[in-house]
Amino acid sequence: MYYNVVVIGGGPAGLAAAEEAARDGAGSVLILERDRELGGILNQCIHSGFGLHYFKEQLTGPEYAQRFIDRLSGTGIDVKTDTMVLNITPDKKIYAVSSKDGYMCIEAGAIVLAMGCRERTRGAISIPGERPSGVFTAGAAQRYLNIEGYMCGKKVLILGSGDIGLIMARRMTLEGAEVKAVVELMPYSNGLKRNIAQCLNDYDIPLYLSHTVTDIRGKTRLEQAVVSEVDEHFVPIPGTETVFDVDTLLLSVGLIPENEVSKTAGVEIDRRTNGAVVSEDMMTGVEGIFACGNVLHVHDLVDFVTHEAEKAGKGAAEYIKNKGVPGGEGRVTRLLNGQFVGYTVPQKVHTERVDKFIEVLFRVKNVVNNAVVLVKAGDDVLMSTKRQQMLPAEMEKLILPKKVFDAAAGRDIEITVVKEDEAK
């Protein structure tokens, strides 16, 4: 079995990448999806708010996915659902299994990685205590409610103010559960502002910043969760304990790109994003293997995932049409992280392939008010732009025009954030 482009994952990233690759003349395209249906995690995101940027209208998750699924018909893109990729090789052989097709090896001209991410668990943050039932990641709870149709809790505490946690605070409230509080370790929220307003404030659910869960009690089902305030080093402060009588604790404490399959092909992983190191066309360090969406870095909005996936799909199509990297590897400019900058995507740019501009996505590590983003090469400031407030929870976008790369003249480019008064 051979396809010019094989897309691993049929969620929003994979769907958009496949469609774009086909539109750009990639030829044969195959999507491999592990679940029984296309759509990925959007299928359980039944709230609205998707598509505001991309479609300029409010859609639910399943509606957003369905638009892309509908657009597949007539494109000639093949789809295999209920199919799990076990590993891939650097020469782009994909080993996968399904009940229908058995154990198979699929050869690909190019691969787009679009496997999404997973949730951090209780173990990842070592919450001490007993091990009763009733402790769920927010996404698992969302699946029980929205896909299976079952309530997994009646009296709920939520740890972490990530967006899924906020959405589930509202969702469980609407289903009649009592959501006692959302507890956040950091001194600021990790969710979108609009979710704080619409999911917590509108339902009078308190948000405790600089607090965490320090004990879990219950022999069978969860009975109590103990919450403590933390100091500036995130260490719980003795004497600040509050006991919540709850049967459910939801964890919304971060997402991790799921790159186990990428690693089998030797794709280099950026320890800051936990995703692949990519260039401006979303190609990873392994030639002909591209990545996009939450497997590359965790996004706030699906609209941005779609946009990024289209770049990856286009990159894969160009790679097929040119029978290799267009114009060869050429000169590579690295994008370095300066003050307050947690990561950038892409991490490197093929300087000679920049046509008019490239888009850089990045996140800050701290809340920065009255900020100035500086683009530098050595001590030279090539560009600067003001931002009123920058939040770790909200992805930042920066357009780097071609002239910035010309001015850098082969030097690496650093993106750094300073406070306005420092910039003067």
Place this chain on the structure above:
Amino acid sequence: MVYDVAIIGAGVIGCSLARELSRYRCSVALVEKENDVAMGTTRANSAIIHAGYDPEPGTLMAKYNVEGNRLAGDICEELDVPFRRCGSFVLAFDEGDMKTVRHLYENGLKNGVPGVRVLTAAEVKAMEPNVSDEVAGALYAPSAGIINPWEFALAMAENAVENGVKLVLNFKVSGLEKDGDVFALESESGERLEARFVVNCAGVHSDEVAGMAGDRSFSIDASKGQYYLLDKSQGGLFDHVMFQCPGPLGKGVLVSPTIHGNLIVGPDAIPGSPRDNVGTDRKGLAYVMEHAKKMTGAINFRENIRNFAGLRSQPSTGDFIVGPSEADSHFFNIAGIKSPGLSCAPAIAADVKDMLLKAGVPGEEKENVVRGRRVVRFRDLGDGEKAEVIKKDPAYGRVICRCETITEGEIVACIHSPIPPVSIDGVKRRCNAGMGRCQGGFCGPRVLEILSRELGIPPEQVMKDRAGSYVLLGKTQKGGDR
């Protein structure tokens, strides 16, 4: 009916003994308070088959360890239980530690441990480059191994059940009466079970059970130990089990690969712990991390996927308690089975089986004893075998647990095994679904659905783990119809 033998407690000791007895024409009941086997100490320990140099010569621990180690290898082979003789190190960091190492070496020789030797610092670093540069030398014992302890117990219990042992779950013994030569076990919920011989394998509760038979010759202290279990990204840091020199509270914090390819780090030791609480705490976990860092700086604790704690039975007598009670010659104790209890279990069971037959339990051997057990582990199959097994049963082509690559075929097979699981964690213990880095976040709902379907019970009745650990608390307003 009156059983010949009732075994109280289906941990690794009870399960080993049940399997030993199942080869004879005696009727045996294996009685367990939980909803599955291997629910106590057996499922929360270091998962090591020790070589046998730790126990002082002359103790029961020394008597059973080397023989138990040998038997464990045979049983794992026969019952298809994952086990690897990877060898162990006891690391020394100063001259005091080296004294201990030489003492353990002498113990090893006296106890008949095969292949023990003392290594120089350079030899240690050559075999384990991730050990701290501070290392001064080590004891090396090639016969130590790593095992899946709950599968070890489960496999023996399954084999026992296949050979006629009656497993009675959810029976918490609350009273023991004797009428003539028959014991009557009473459960908390009022059931009764009668037997001529009783063997007390009740773990941290074994002094309570002995007390019911009028035996107050020992008491048990529960010593809690806490662990980190790290992602497979850390599993390759060490090839051997890495111990520190033992102290007064036990063998100290160890670092070891697990049979599943993860890295285990722990335990601490908290004597006088409550018997019903296996919770972890911040202080204990910090202690474990700090002591592991003495051995190596290579572990990335951000890759932790689970913390857990287990209880060890510390007997007031200082050694294992094995044999008939002075209170009643038909009441046997196998109690105080602290470390290296897992390693000793097969040898203790063989010995107690002989004692029971000598004391009058019918000892005629059965014909047609089921000996083997074979498990399909899809992930470990070769390419051709994978294709073959899916062709035979398409359910093996559907991966349910993505982190561990566990298929629906394996999950369904374990649900229809001789001891069917009734919980999501029961499935996990049998086929590893949910053991990985996402800790069942993705596969939990699907395993629940499969359990509900295969057992023919409503989804709300599927437990997370022990009885009462409900996952679902009802339907949503328009849900639950699928």
